[in-house]
Amino acid sequence: MVEKRKMKELSLTELAKIIDARIIASHDATRNPVLSEVEGTQYISWVSTDSRSTRLGDCFFAIAGPNFDGHNFLADAFAKGATCAVVSKAASISNQQSAISNKVILKVDDTVKALGVLASWYRKDCNFKVVAITGSVGKTATRQIIHHVLSAVGETSPTGGAKRFKVFQSPKNFNNFIGLPLTLLASDPDCQIVIAELGANHPGEIEYLTHIASPDVALVTATAPAHLEGFGDLETLTKEKLSISQGLGPAGTLILNGDCPELVAMARKQGKKFLTFGSNPDCNYLAKNLRSDGLSSHFKIDGVDIHVPLPGLGNACNALAAWAVCDQFKVSLPDFADALKTIPPLPMRTEILQIGSLTVINDCYNANPCSMKNALDILATLAKKEKRRAACPGDLSGVALAKTEAQRRRVFICGDMAELGSQAEKFHVELGRLVGRSNVGLLLAVGELAGVVAKAAAQQAAGNLQTRCFRTAADVCSRLNEFIKDSDIILVKGSRVNKLESVVDKLKVLFSGSR
Numbered sequence: 001m002v003e004k005r006k007m008k009e010l011s012l013t014e015l016a017k018i019i020d021a022r023i024i025a026s027h028d029a030t031r032n033p034v035l036s037e038v039e040g041t042q043y044i045s046w047v048s049t050d051s052r053s054t055r056l057g058d059c060f061f062a063i064a065g066p067n068f069d070g071h072n073f074l075a076d077a078f079a080k081g082a083t084c085a086v087v088s089k090a091a092s093i094s095n096q097q098s099a100i101s102n103k104v105i106l107k108v109d110d111t112v113k114a115l116g117v118l119a120s121w122y123r124k125d126c127n128f129k130v131v132a133i134t135g136s137v138g139k140t141a142t143r144q145i146i147h148h149v150l151s152a153v154g155e156t157s158p159t160g161g162a163k164r165f166k167v168f169q170s171p172k173n174f175n176n177f178i179g180l181p182l183t184l185l186a187s188d189p190d191c192q193i194v195i196a197e198l199g200a201n202h203p204g205e206i207e208y209l210t211h212i213a214s215p216d217v218a219l220v221t222a223t224a225p226a227h228l229e230g231f232g233d234l235e236t237l238t239k240e241k242l243s244i245s246q247g248l249g250p251a252g253t254l255i256l257n258g259d260c261p262e263l264v265a266m267a268r269k270q271g272k273k274f275l276t277f278g279s280n281p282d283c284n285y286l287a288k289n290l291r292s293d294g295l296s297s298h299f300k301i302d303g304v305d306i307h308v309p310l311p312g313l314g315n316a317c318n319a320l321a322a323w324a325v326c327d328q329f330k331v332s333l334p335d336f337a338d339a340l341k342t343i344p345p346l347p348m349r350t351e352i353l354q355i356g357s358l359t360v361i362n363d364c365y366n367a368n369p370c371s372m373k374n375a376l377d378i379l380a381t382l383a384k385k386e387k388r389r390a391a392c393p394g395d396l397s398g399v400a401l402a403k404t405e406a407q408r409r410r411v412f413i414c415g416d417m418a419e420l421g422s423q424a425e426k427f428h429v430e431l432g433r434l435v436g437r438s439n440v441g442l443l444l445a446v447g448e449l450a451g452v453v454a455k456a457a458a459q460q461a462a463g464n465l466q467t468r469c470f471r472t473a474a475d476v477c478s479r480l481n482e483f484i485k486d487s488d489i490i491l492v493k494g495s496r497v498n499k500l501e502s503v504v505d506k507l508k509v510l511f512s513g514s515r
Contacts, residue, residue: 007122008189009043012084012104015059018121019114021086021106042104044083047118047185049178056081061111062088063178070111078103086111112177119181120212128168128191130184131325132213134198134206134244135221135257136237137371138318140173141310141346142221143195145322150193152339153331165329167193175199180209193329198244201419203231206240210247217328218244219255221321223263224370225420225427232421238262245272255324257317258283277324278317285324290316294381295352304333307341311350311361312381314374348501350378356511357486359408363493364500367417369427372493376412376438379491383410383439408487409441413476413503414454415494416447428452436460442483443467446476446498473499477506484510 016023044059051073054060060077062070062085070077071089078085084104088111108114123130131146133139147169168191170183175197187194198209210218223238231237242263245254256263258276267274277285287299287306290313297308297316301323308319319340326336345351348365359382363375412435420427428449435443435457443465445454454467468483470476484490484507492507494500 007046007185007187008125009045011043012106015044015084015118016106019086019106019108019117021108021114024105024107042083047115047182048077048082049115049182051076051080054080054082058082059106060085061115062086063111063115064089074100074103074105086114088114115181116177116208116212119184120214123184123194123212123214126187126189126191128187129193129216129329130213131193131195131217131219132198132210132215132244132247133196133219133221134200134241135219136224136241136368137374138221138314138321139175139197139199140365141315141349142219142318142321142325143169143173143197144346145319145340145343146325147195148343149322149326149331149336149339150195150329152342153335165192166190167195169195170197173197173199175209177205177208180212184213200240203236203240207243207246210244212247214247214249215244215252216249217253217255217325218248219321219325220244220257220260220263221318222257222370223260225368225423234262235266238266242266242270242272245274253328255321255328257321259317275324277320285320285327287316287320292316292381294378294384301333304337306337309341309343310346311352312374312378314371315350350375352382353504355507358484358507358511359489360504360507361489361491361493362501362504363491364415364498364504365496367415367493367495368420369417369431372417372431373434375491375493376434379410379412379440379489380438383408383489408489409485410439411442411444411484411488411490412438412440413444413490413492413494413500414446414450415473415498415500416449418495418497424449425452429456432456432458433460436462436465440465442488444476444483445469446473446494446500446503447471450494450498473502477503480506481510486511 045057047061048054048058049061049063054077060082071087074085078100084106086106086108088108133143147167150165150167168187174183176199180196183196196213198206200206220241223241225234231240248254254272254274256267256274256276258264258278258280275284277283279287279290290299292313295311297313299306299316308316323336348362351362353360353362361378417427429452432453433456437460443454443457445451451469454469458465458467492500492503
């Protein structure tokens with residue numbers, strides 16, 4: 001759930017008007033409806049979609065999901081102190097009549113759409129600016145970089161110095177029809193900037209979300225093969241990501257990855273006005289002298305050195321995108337560079353962990369062909385760095401140097417890349433060939449499609465790669481002790497369906513203590 005915040009209070013009559021609801025009051029045969037007693041005197045201070053976390057003063061939105069239907073938990077929500085509930089199924093009221101007696105119910109046609117309408121109203125009623133981010137890769141990392149910088153610095157004043165912005169982001173990547181409204185509604189009325197993600201699995205979803213967010217700044221981090229099961233091809237996906245611009249007002253700013261030619265070409269074809277970031281010399285925000293040492297990266301912007309204390313060149317691109325956004329809020333480049341130096345690791349996103357003698361790249365939040373390549377590049381760069389450090393043993397930098405590169409084995413624990421549709425096998429074969437060329441010593445494949453990766457990798461490596469295939473993360477966890485050795489450098493990456501975070505947890509159990 002989104003962190004508990006306090007939104008602007010609304011009376012029940014105001015709420016009903018905003019979401020076009022019919023207010024009905026549950027009552028028993030011995031009492032009159034309570035509506036007239038409460039409609040002008042009771043208020044909501046927050047919204048909830050989960051009865052388990054509902055609190056006093058909440059408005060409970062009954063959402064029907066794939067696993068649970070909130071309409072079945074009205075009694076639980078009211079028991080937790082909900083002021084009212086928004087429903088779309090009238091039968092849910094009569095089914096729980098005794099448990100919700102004398103409670104106020106708001107009836108709408110669609111509770112998900114009603115939640116979006118409320119969030120859209122709230123966004124327009126408050127004075128905060130909205131940064132909306134979409135893209136095939138880098139959304140969450142870029143959001144977190146922007147939030148870190150804007151929270152640490154602020155708009156430089158004419159007299160010098162800067163006052164920190166009051167910034168809000170969802171603690172999680174709440175980027176869908178439910179998550180985005182909850183992010184907006186969780187923002188304090190006096191918040192200055194809200195940073196939100198917009199995700200999509202099918203055409204039309206970004207357009208719906210961007211009209212709720214009404215962003216002042218819209219960013220597309222990149223376009224690459226992802227969620228092709230819903231989009232079919234890269235052109236349709238690119239069109240979908242670019243539709244984020246439809247929610248911008250006349251003074252809004254659209255920022256695109258200038259290193260994605262198909263994205264820039266489509267924006268020009270549609271007559272969009274936009275700014276670009278990237279390594280292309282024509283970009284408005286240009287990174288020069290880009291380099292990475294595995295654990296961090298460096299580049300220059302307008303002669304200013306930028307140090308990104310996050311692994312891989314992908315995070316350098318994310319930092320450059322973040323600068324393009326922060327510049328719209330008049331943050332100075334030196335302030336941006338200073339704030340960026342203090343950003344903490346991003347959990348489960350190219351997160352470098354030292355587990356005993358193991359070096360683990362924990363990147364198991366999600367996966368697509370582009371992010372897989374980025375992660376393999378980090379694995380290769382770290383291994384090369386180990387060889388250089390072994391030659392200079394005084395440079396420890398917090399990493400175990402018990403063995404040289406030749407002795408420290410590269411291990412890839414690989415899960416399926418989900419939602420690639422009819423091209424799934426093709427992309428997994430291509431990944432396998434890449435793995436086979438990447439000097440990986442051991443590949444542990446988790447899932448049916450990861451098995452395709454293992455087969456292609458073994459063929460490409462021509463006998464220089466050990467592979468093992470497992471059906472689930474639990475299966476590989478039960479046998480990790482057979483395959484993982486002290487001082488291995490391990491990449492753990494796959495889509496969320498693989499639940500590979502359990503593998504990282506098992507590695508901690510096996511290798512955190514002395515061996």
